[in-house]
Amino acid sequence: MIPSPKATTLSRRRFLTLSGQGALLAGGLALGAGSLWPSWALADPDLAAGLLRLGRDIYPHEAIADRFYLEPLRPLLDSDRTLIADGLADLDRRAEAAHGMRYGEIPREADRVALLREIEDGDFFQRVRNTLVVGLYDNPELWEPHFGYEGASWQQGGYLHRGFNDLVIDWL
Amino acid sequence: MTTRFDHDDDGVVVIIGSGAGGGTLAHALARKGIKSVVLEAGKRYQMNDIENDEWEMFKKISWLDERITAGPRQLTETFPNLPAWIVKGVGGSTIHWAGVSLRFQPHEFRLHSEVGDIPGANLLDWPISYEELEPYYVRAERHMGVTGESTGMPYHQWNNNFKVLAAGAERVGYTQLRAGPMAINTQEYDDRGRCMHAGFCMQGCRFGAKWSTMYTDIPRAEATGLCEVRPRAMALRIEHDADGRATGVVYADGDGNRHRQRARAVCVAGNSIESPRLLLNSHSSLFPEGLANSSGQVGRNYMTHATSCIFGVMPKPVHMHRGTTFAGIISDEARLDRSRGFVGGYTLEVMSLGVPFFAKFMDPTHAGWGRDITTALDKYDHLSGVWICGEDLPVERNGITLHDTRRDQHGLPVPIVYKGDHPNDEKLRRHGEQQARRCYEAAGAERIFHVPDFPTSHNVGTNRMSARPADGVVNRFGQTHDIDNLFVSDGSQFTSSGAENPTLTIVALALRQADHIAERMQRREL
Numbered sequence: 096m097i098p099s100p101k102a103t104t105l106s107r108r109r110f111l112t113l114s115g116q117g118a119l120l121a122g123g124l125a126l127g128a129g130s131l132w133p134s135w136a137l138a139d140p141d142l143a144a145g146l147l148r149l150g151r152d153i154y155p156h157e158a159i160a161d162r163f164y165l166e167p168l169r170p171l172l173d174s175d176r177t178l179i180a181d182g183l184a185d186l187d188r189r190a191e192a193a194h195g196m197r198y199g200e201i202p203r204e205a206d207r208v209a210l211l212r213e214i215e216d217g218d219f220f221q222r223v224r225n226t227l228v229v230g231l232y233d234n235p236e237l238w239e240p241h242f243g244y245e246g247a248s249w250q251q252g253g254y255l256h257r258g259f260n261d262l263v264i265d266w267l
Numbered sequence: 268m269t270t271r272f273d274h275d276d277d278g279v280v281v282i283i284g285s286g287a288g289g290g291t292l293a294h295a296l297a298r299k300g301i302k303s304v305v306l307e308a309g310k311r312y313q314m315n316d317i318e319n320d321e322w323e324m325f326k327k328i329s330w331l332d333e334r335i336t337a338g339p340r341q342l343t344e345t346f347p348n349l350p351a352w353i354v355k356g357v358g359g360s361t362i363h364w365a366g367v368s369l370r371f372q373p374h375e376f377r378l379h380s381e382v383g384d385i386p387g388a389n390l391l392d393w394p395i396s397y398e399e400l401e402p403y404y405v406r407a408e409r410h411m412g413v414t415g416e417s418t419g420m421p422y423h424q425w426n427n428n429f430k431v432l433a434a435g436a437e438r439v440g441y442t443q444l445r446a447g448p449m450a451i452n453t454q455e456y457d458d459r460g461r462c463m464h465a466g467f468c469m470q471g472c473r474f475g476a477k478w479s480t481m482y483t484d485i486p487r488a489e490a491t492g493l494c495e496v497r498p499r500a501m502a503l504r505i506e507h508d509a510d511g512r513a514t515g516v517v518y519a520d521g522d523g524n525r526h527r528q529r530a531r532a533v534c535v536a537g538n539s540i541e542s543p544r545l546l547l548n549s550h551s552s553l554f555p556e557g558l559a560n561s562s563g564q565v566g567r568n569y570m571t572h573a574t575s576c577i578f579g580v581m582p583k584p585v586h587m588h589r590g591t592t593f594a595g596i597i598s599d600e601a602r603l604d605r606s607r608g609f610v611g612g613y614t615l616e617v618m619s620l621g622v623p624f625f626a627k628f629m630d631p632t633h634a635g636w637g638r639d640i641t642t643a644l645d646k647y648d649h650l651s652g653v654w655i656c657g658e659d660l661p662v663e664r665n666g667i668t669l670h671d672t673r674r675d676q677h678g679l680p681v682p683i684v685y686k687g688d689h690p691n692d693e694k695l696r697r698h699g700e701q702q703a704r705r706c707y708e709a710a711g712a713e714r715i716f717h718v719p720d721f722p723t724s725h726n727v728g729t730n731r732m733s734a735r736p737a738d739g740v741v742n743r744f745g746q747t748h749d750i751d752n753l754f755v756s757d758g759s760q761f762t763s764s765g766a767e768n769p770t771l772t773i774v775a776l777a778l779r780q781a782d783h784i785a786e787r788m789q790r791r792e793l
Contacts, residue, residue, distance in 0.1 A: 152637075153636045153637070154636065154640065154641050154644075155637070155638055155641050156641055156644075156645065208637060212634075215633050215634060215636070216633050220633075221633060224636055228626050228627055229322065229623070229627070231626075232622050232623050232625075232626035232627075232644070233321075233322050233623040238622055241645075242622045242644060242645070242647040242648065243584060243586070243647055243648025244588060244621060244622040244647055244648065245586075245588065245589075246319065246320075246621075247318065247319035247320060247467075248319055248465045248466060248467070248589075249319050249463070249465045249467075249473040249474065252463055252465075253462075253463030253464045253465030253466070253474075254463075254464040254465065254466070254589040254590060255462075255463045255464045257589075258427075258586065258589060259424075259426045259427065259464035259589040259590035260424050260425060260426050260427060260430070260590070261427065262427035262430050262431070262583070262584075262585060262586075264430060264431065264434050264710075265583075266581075266582045266583060266711050267434060267438075267710070267711050
């Protein structure tokens, strides 16, 4: 996928403001986990950026790239667009009231998390969270590289000869 | 394999459910020349339907018909429509069970006599003793292929997960540590291969090393020509004649068409939610409170085990997902010892979850997000876990009732599954959590945390056995006190929960019931 220059600019700017790492990024560090966005997110940058920030605050893993958060959340923009748009707008209002800036612009994670704790019982938050708890952690692409979970094993004959009892407890 | 019995054949035993109770019973009856029709609500699965994939298998085989979780417990919030994690399919929950095959302890059959009355608990002795059931335990163990003395199969080698827990447990002073007994082959047995330590026991054993009626009792019963299994057949009501004898079962087939299967006897084995639900839904002018319910105990005394999970983050990778899911058992706390501040005991069972389920179950409350969760997940391969399986006291209020207005796809009232803790359950659970934490501390864990209850797979007690008809639903053979030819053949017969996983006892009771039914038929009483 080769995004158009215009969209790239948009997404990059949004990413810089949403990540809470703006200061670091401004200091010249690379984007790190912020790899290329999928095209739909570039086409819908405001909602995508809000969802991404939210997703990363709900299940923060610095080493996991944006697309692993964005892809499972994408269907929400079709199935629950109003819920998502209203929810993010509400979050921005709360952020403006508390910090004088939009939710995604709040630099400190603890401040963003405090705002999210206020809304965690609501449908909007739980819809995003329940979507992500499956969408993020049921992704085989992440299992072994990120979590050390090896997934299906019967095709390899299980672990009978592949380490089911290979642990040596040498730390006690 | 293609035996078909006529709907009007009133010489068949109709068995509702094909799991540990129903599947075992159908096979045992067939071996004695007794014909049966098994009505199974779920589909038939093949071995290649079994995948090593937590969510795929959950979606494929779980009982997901609407149910309402109720009562003062966290599950009411976290899983409002999934009180129980059990299977809808030919083979029932023996597809999903983890293979732990512990016998009840002798005193657990007479807990009431041992400890006396306990306020708020509806304690009752079983009308059978351990000694009476013991020969059936041996038969069940041979039948299922349980590692240990009855089969001569050695226990499993300890997997990494159990090694970690055991290292801590030994330092805490525990001595009763075993990687068995399990109904999971450690060598070829019963024409089934050995365990390959693939993990995913609860998603169904792809190798057939774990006993399940799906690929043992059910096809073998069918092969006799004396058993017909009807998948996707949902029992709607049990009918009776003017004398109050069961005459047949009305059921809906997979297309929603209704049929009436006549019966010589009816055996209900639909698990502890569906079995009482069916009896309650079968109310009539003769039995206005439901079938076999003169005691008022149908649907009451629902027990799930008092449970909890503790996980530890270890200094090095453990890979808990490798090997059997419940790979080892610690029995030191299973004894009855009131000095601990509670009655009943508990078993500590090492357990694992994959990343998908661990993420879902670690804290399913609304507040279960953020770095507390993700820092544990980032160390997934360093985790070891243990599950506490404790005696859950019978409480009359805990149980299955029918919703006034909500109906399922068959037009039947939706079941409400109400459960709260007895104070004894809370004390036992706290003790178990504390001991499990001590084990992981002693094993050098860097972080230890609690994982709350997930939907329960151990559901027992809602049609309990009793010596007196006023105290329970069925007698010592699982025959209902009220109706001569109506039996209960699953875990809902349990008078108490014990500190042990229920399947082995369900199978032992089903084998015993088959003998009883055959003898009574021989005497022409049935």
